[in-house]
Amino acid sequence: MGDYSIYTGVKKTFSIVDYACFGATLAVSTAIGIYYAIKDKQSIDSKNFLLGGRQMSIVPVSLSILVTSFSATTLLGMPAEVYTYNTMIWWMCLSASIGLVIAAIVFVPFFYNLNVTSIYEYLDMRFGRGIRVLGSILFLIKALTYMAFVLYVPSLALNAATDFSLWGSVIAVGTVVTFYTAIGGMKAVLWTDTFQAIIIIGGLTAALVQGLRVVGGLEVAWTVAEERSRIYFTDFNIDPSTRHSFWGFVLGGSILWVNLSTGQTQIQRTSSCSSVTKAKLAMLISAPFLAAIMSVCCLLGVAMFAFYKDCHPLKFNNLISRSDQILPLYIMDILGHLPGLPGIFISCLFSGSLSTLSSSLTALSAVVPRDLIQPFCCKRIGDKMLTILSKVIVVLSGITTVAFAFMVSRLGGILQATYTVASITSGPLFGLFILGMFFPRANKWGAWAGSLTSLGMMCWIGLGAFVTRASYVPPSSFITSGCNWNVTQSTLVDVSPATLGITTQFTSNVTGTDLNNTSIPSTVLSIYKMSYLWYLPTALLIEIVVGLLVSALTGCTKPEDVRPELICPLVDLLCPFLPQSWRERLRFHKTTKRPNETNGATDTNHHLVDEATTSFLRDRDLWENEFLPDTL
Structure with a gap:
């Protein structure tokens, strides 16, 4: 060896x-x-x-x-x-x-x-x-x-x-x-x-x-x-x-x-x-x-x-x-x-x-x-x-x-901040799709307010945590006693943040001895100590709450006015055991004639509806056939 x-x-x-x-x-x-x-x-x-x-x-x-x-x-x-x-x-x-x-x-x-x-x-x-x-x-x-x-x-x-x-x-x-x-x-x-x-x-x-x-x-x-x-x-x-x-x-x-x-x-x-x-x-x-x-x-x-x-x-x-x-x-x-x-x-x-x-x-x-x-x-x-x-x-x-x-x-030590910025943008971005797919009453004003509020809050939390090192x-x-070259021997090594590299994004709560006394000031806000694993759920929660609240204040979108293929059939996914008639009542994408439909034809001037989407509209049971097992 x-x-x-x-x-x-x-x-x-x-x-x-x-x-x-x-x-x-x-x-x-x-x-x-x-x-x-x-x-x-x-x-x-x-x-x-x-x-x-x-x-x-x-x-x-x-x-x-x-x-x-x-x-x-x-x-x-x-x-x-x-x-x-x-x-x-x-x-x-x-x-x-x-x-x-x-x-x-x-x-x-x-x-x-x-x-x-x-x-x-x-x-x-x-x-x-x-x-x-x-x-x-x-x-x-x-x-x-x-x-x-x-x-x-x-x-x-x-x-x-x-x-x-x-x-x-x-x-x-x-x-x-x-x-x-x-x-x-x-x-x-x-x-x-x-x-x-x-x-x-x-x-x-x-x-x-x-x-x-x-x-x-x-x-x-x-x-x-x-x-x-x-x-x-x-x-x-x-x-x-x-x-x-x-x-x-x-x-x-x-x-x-x-x-x-x-x-x-x-x-x-x-x-x-x-x-x-x-x-x-x-x-x-x-x-x-x-x-x-x-x-x-x-x-x-x-x-x-x-x-x-x-x-x-x-x-x-x-x-x-x-x-x-x-x-x-x-x-x-x-x-x-x-x-x-x-x-x-x-x-x-x-x-x-x-x-x-x-x-x-x-x-x-x-x-x-x-x-x-x-x-x-x-x-x-x-x-x-x-x-x-x-x-x-x-x-x-x-x-x-x-x-x-x-x-x-x-940028040196800003490498971690670079990764943090990339992570922070994911929450508000993902939240836009969650708000649109699962909340038919959400409108565009709610989407604007929710995403921008979520982005601002996550930038504050993420950058605040980086600057204060609250999550460190x-x-x-x-042990270094087994090293054979001529260095000063010690039992523990330098554990300052600079030695951690990218793995500060993958840290645990089992601590060792910190030789550099990198203690966190008591004045640091508790929210800065939040694990990066909770960043995305926090961003989603902020976006959904703010988005739905603003949508309610500015006039919610009527579910029947939303094209069915734009709403995810979550009821079918979560409650496949319910009778089909019950699921139809709970669905947001009901078969309702909308103002932009004439004699069953969908207006394609506002939004391009291609072949696959048109097929989706003709067959409302496609999701059941794809997702759900045969039920009695």
């Missing part, structure tokens, strides 16, 4: 074979994009570029949903969270599974049957063009901010742990993902995601198997972690200030994953399937695989802790300076003697980035032209020009992401 970094004080570096493996991953992704660009060179259909012609099979869509559900920050953050704190983060598997199932049953069929390319078209149908623009702008801010974070942070962690070129990896990954997304469209993205899913599974498996072999097996690693208080699942505190608790994950975390699974990136993928049944199955199938990958990440954290149990490398001998750099260092330690395997694992990390970036780029290529350009200045734009415009948006978004990554690198929880203690 003498050649490990914790005994030599020297980091291992990439071999030529490792660079070749990393380069091969980028080359294959590029080749897939070129293949579909050549194959579809005669196609000018924008839906072919943005939705794969709605003819994609379940396998690539399901694997794309899987790898889009996490990024390299997740692959880095979850093992580091277990290593730094404990295994409470493992409950995230339950949150993700619940969220994906709800999304598949409720939201996927809803948007699929509307046959929209951008989900923000729904906001126009329900609340008007202004709300559509507001939602699109919020998504644009969130997507560009998060893409810069996803592109830069893994590259930074990798550079610090392995001396892999920081800006070389940023520019290479940014260029490749922009290129194959722009020329190949949705088909290229789905099949590159499929390839990247294989790389991710292979890389994680190799790391886990070798990591457990080095420490003597799973039982030994688990015992060591349990003895040092890293195995912990039983925090059932309902207090919202508890960073990680069972109820925080089951309630707050599940809502968070419903939001993640129903955004433009995921709905655009499910909409590429050839039927609504396949769309639902694609998301349902991805749920157990996502839970399995998260479990492997947590097990990696256990094995990693057992490996470094007596010599925590953070802040010692300049090995690493942040906790999110521990995993790359660990991979180089346990796999560095096997040429090619470190390269495969690093390809695994960047495959997570590629899939997330390509998903966001395709989403932006649908949202920006259709929601922010076409309605205002290019209403009569042809389908060919719309396709070209979408490709141009991909290129511009890719360039902007690399530029944002450079800006982020200059010091990590558990570490």
Whole structure:
């Protein structure tokens, strides 16, 4: 074991074979994009570029949903969270599974049957063009901010742990993902995601198997972690200030994953399937695989802790300076003697980035032209020009992401604030859809007031928590007595927020000793101490309450005046055991002749109702056939 970094004080570096493996991953992704660009060179259909012609099979869509559900920050953050704190983060598997199932049953069929390319078209149908623009702008801010974070942070962690070129990896990954997304469209993205899913599974498996072999097996690693208080699942505190608790994950975390699974990136993928049944199955199938990958990440954290149990490398001998750099260092330690395997694992990390970036780029290529350009200045734009415009948006978004990554690198400790801003926008944005789908009496004024109030409150809470560090929880203690190089030995290490890196977003309430005395002033507002898991539920609650109150004050929308396909049939989903006649009385989307209907024909001048929507109107039992089992 003498050649490990914790005994030599020297980091291992990439071999030529490792660079070749990393380069091969980028080359294959590029080749897939070129293949579909050549194959579809005669196609000018924008839906072919943005939705794969709605003819994609379940396998690539399901694997794309899987790898889009996490990024390299997740692959880095979850093992580091277990290593730094404990295994409470493992409950995230339950949150993700619940969220994906709800999304598949409720939201996927809803948007699929509307046959929209951008989900923000729904906001126009329900609340008007202004709300559509507001939602699109919020998504644009969130997507560009998060893409810069996803592109830069893994590259930074990798550079610090392995001396892999920081800006070389940023520019290479940014260029490749922009290129194959722009020329190949949705088909290229789905099949590159499929390839990247294989790389991710292979890389994680190799790391886990070798990591457990080095420490003597799973039982030994688990015992060591349990003895040092890293195995912990039983925090059932309902207090919202508890960073990680069972109820925080089951309630707050599940809502968070419903939001993640129903955004433009995921709905655009499910909409590429050839039927609504396949769309639902694609998301349902991805749920157990996502839970399995998260479990492997947590097990990696256990094995990693057992490996470094007596010599925590953070802040010692300049090995690493942040906790999110521990995993790359660990991979180089346990796999560095096997040429090619470190390269495969690093390809695994960047495959997570590629899939997330390509998903966001395709989403932006649908949202920006259709929601922010076409309605205002290019209403009569042809389908060919719309396709070209979408490709141009991909290129511009890719360039902007690399530029944002450079800006982020200059902000230092603001990295956490960047991620916080991206998270804060999700609540008000998701709340607009909840208000429209489940509350037929809500009107556009309620939507405006609710979303802006929710956004303002969450900005105040999130930024206030960041500035005051009210939600900071010091990590558990570490031992360094086993380190053999010449450093000052101590039992515990520096646990200031600067050492935590991105994992401050994944903290727990099991505390260790804080050597820097980073105590929270008693004057800090209690709301700043709220766990990030409760941010989204809080934002939704504010938006719904304010939205319904303002709607009532300004004149509620009459349920019978709302087009039936714009309201989710929640009664059918929650109460399938009730007789059909009872459910019809409880539904908001009753068969009522509206002022804009003449002789049963729906007025399509105000809102375009396509074939799928018209079919929906003709067959009011479609939801029952899709969702509900046969009942007596």
